Amino acid sequence: MSFYDLWQQQQWEHLALTINATTEAEVRQALASPRLDWRGFMALVSPAAAPYLESMATRSKALTRQRFGNTMGLYVPLYLSNLCANECDYCGFAMSNRIKRHTLTDDELGREMDAIKAMGFDAILLVTGEHQTKVGMDYFRRVLPKIKARFSTVMMEVQPLQAQHYRELRQLGLDAVMVYQESYHRSTYARHHLRGNKQDFRYRLETPDRLGEAGVDKIGIGALFGLANWRVEAAMVALHLDYLQRRYWRSRYSVSFPRLRPCTGGVEPVSPLGERELLQLICALRLFGPELELSLSTRESASFRDHVMTLGPTTMSAGSSTRPGGYADTSEDLAQFSIDDARSPKRVASAIEAAGLTPVWKDWDRALTGH
Numbered sequence: 001m002s003f004y005d006l007w008q009q010q011q012w013e014h015l016a017l018t019i020n021a022t023t024e025a026e027v028r029q030a031l032a033s034p035r036l037d038w039r040g041f042m043a044l045v046s047p048a049a050a051p052y053l054e055s056m057a058t059r060s061k062a063l064t065r066q067r068f069g070n071t072m073g074l075y076v077p078l079y080l081s082n083l084c085a086n087e088c089d090y091c092g093f094a095m096s097n098r099i100k101r102h103t104l105t106d107d108e109l110g111r112e113m114d115a116i117k118a119m120g121f122d123a124i125l126l127v128t129g130e131h132q133t134k135v136g137m138d139y140f141r142r143v144l145p146k147i148k149a150r151f152s153t154v155m156m157e158v159q160p161l162q163a164q165h166y167r168e169l170r171q172l173g174l175d176a177v178m179v180y181q182e183s184y185h186r187s188t189y190a191r192h193h194l195r196g197n198k199q200d201f202r203y204r205l206e207t208p209d210r211l212g213e214a215g216v217d218k219i220g221i222g223a224l225f226g227l228a229n230w231r232v233e234a235a236m237v238a239l240h241l242d243y244l245q246r247r248y249w250r251s252r253y254s255v256s257f258p259r260l261r262p263c264t265g266g267v268e269p270v271s272p273l274g275e276r277e278l279l280q281l282i283c284a285l286r287l288f289g290p291e292l293e294l295s296l297s298t299r300e301s302a303s304f305r306d307h308v309m310t311l312g313p314t315t316m317s318a319g320s321s322t323r324p325g326g327y328a329d330t331s332e333d334l335a336q337f338s339i340d341d342a343r344s345p346k347r348v349a350s351a352i353e354a355a356g357l358t359p360v361w362k363d364w365d366r367a368l369t370g371h
C-alpha cells in the first residue's frame with residue numbers, strides 16, 4: 001500500500017465538480033469547525049470561499065503564531081548542477097535547452113558556501129537538475145559531508161531516490177527532502193514530462209512514501225500550480241499530506257507553492273493561480289495543518305511576500321540565485337527561472353522585522369530543542 005493506491009481511488013472530475021459546487025453555507029461550516037477535515041479543506045479552496053478570505057487569513061495568522069511564535073525561518077537554495085536528463089516543457093534546465101551545463105567542482109562548492117555563509121544563512125536547500133548518472137549518489141556522498149560541516153540544516157531538492165539511498169544520506173546529515181509532484185493529474189503530467197525518468201508518474205508519486213520509510217526528518221511536497229485545475233491539485237496535496245502524516249507520523253511536513261506564470265518557458269497555465277487565490281490556498285492549508293511548515297520562495301514578488309508573511313508562511317528563501325555558482329560569481333546565464341523578489345537577504349530580514357517577526361537563520365526547531 002502506498003499513496004498511489006489512495007490516489008487511484010480519486011476521480012479528478014468528481015473532485016472538480018464537488019469543489020465548484022461548494023455553497024457559502026458549507027464554507028461557513030468549514031470555518032466554524034475546530035479542525036478542518038479534507039472536505040472542509042476543499043470548501044475553503046472553492047470559489048465560494050473567496051469572499052471569506054479575510055476571516056480565513058485572520059484564523060490562519062492566529063494558528064501560525066500560536067504554533068510557530070513570531071518567527072520566520074530563512075533558507076537559501078544552493079544550485080549544485082544544472083545537468084538534467086529530463087524534458088519538462090516548463091523548465092529552463094530541460095535537456096533539449098541549449099544552455100551551458102555545469103556541476104560545481106569541490107573548489108566552486110567551497111566558494112559558494114563561503115558566499116552563502118557571508119550572507120548569514122545556516123539552512124540550505126541543495127538543488128540539482130535530475131541527472132542520475134552524473135549527479136547521483138556518488139556525487140551526493142562526496143559533497144554532503146562537506147556541506148553538513150558548515151550548515152546545521154541541509155535540505156535537498158533532487159531527483160527521486162530509493163529508500164535505502166535516503167537512509168544513507170540521512171546518516172550523512174540530510175535533514176529534509178523536497179519532492180514536488182508537479183501535477184497529480186496523470187494525463188497533464190504526461191503532457192509536460194516528455195523524456196527521462198521523470199515520466200514515471202507512479203515512482204515520483206511514491207517518493208514521499210520512500211522518504212517516510214527512510215525516516216527523513218522533514219518531507220516537502222507540493223504541485224506546480226497552474227498546470228491543471230489548481231483547486232483539485234490543492235485537494236490532492238492535502239490528501240497526500242493527510243495520508244503521510246498518519247502513516248509516517250515521525251516526520252515533519254512542509255508545502256511549497258510554485259506556480260506557473262504566463263510565459264514561464266512558453267507554457268501557459270490552464271488554471272492560473274493569482275495572488276489572491278494563492279493566499280486563499282495558504283490559509284486553507286494552515287487551517288488544515290496547523291503544524292505544517294509553509295514555504296514562500298523568491299519566485300513571488302517582494303510586495304506579495306511582505307503582505308502575506310504574517311498570515312501563514314513559516315519559511316522564506318532570500319537572496320536566491322538559481323544558477324550553479326551564482327553566489328560567488330554573479331553573472332547571469334545558466335539560471336533555471338528568474339526570481340521576482342531580488343532583495344538581499346538583509347533587506348528581506350528587515351522586512352520580516354518590520355512585520356513584527358523575528359528572522360531565524362538557524363532551523364528554529366533544532367534551536368529550540370537543542371538537537
Ligand code: SF4
Pocket residue numbers: 084085086087088091092093094095128129130198
Ligand atoms: S523541472 Fe527538474 S527535472 Fe524537469 S527539466 Fe527542470 S530540472 Fe530537469
